[in-house]
Structures are given as C-alpha cells and as structure tokens.
Amino acid sequence: MAETSKSIIASACFHMTIRIRIFKDSIHGTEKS
Incomplete structure (x- = not known):
C-alpha cells in the first residue's frame, strides 16, 4: 500500500x-513576442 x-x-x-x-515556457514565449 505504501x-x-x-x-x-x-x-x-x-x-x-x-x-x-510548460507554463513558464508559455509565459516567456508571450514576453518575447
């Protein structure tokens, strides 16, 4: 069980x-564009 x-x-x-x-990558992607 453990x-x-x-x-x-x-x-x-x-x-x-x-x-x-993935969340961080999407944030950096929007910042670049």
Missing part, C-alpha cells in the same frame, strides 16, 4: 513539474 502511494505521489510531482515548465 509503495503504491509513493509511486502515485512521484508521478503527481513529475506531472506538476512538467506542467510548471
């Missing part, structure tokens, strides 16, 4: 990091 929750949390953090990275 291993499953760990993997869920890890995947959630992974997706959040990607989402934040």
Whole structure:
C-alpha cells in the first residue's frame, strides 16, 4: 500500500513539474513576442 502511494505521489510531482515548465515556457514565449 505504501509503495503504491509513493509511486502515485512521484508521478503527481513529475506531472506538476512538467506542467510548471510548460507554463513558464508559455509565459516567456508571450514576453518575447
């Protein structure tokens, strides 16, 4: 049970990091244009 929750949390953090990275890239893209 603990291993499953760990993997869920890890995947959630992974997706959040990607989402934040895309969000920052979109902000920088609008600033450039």
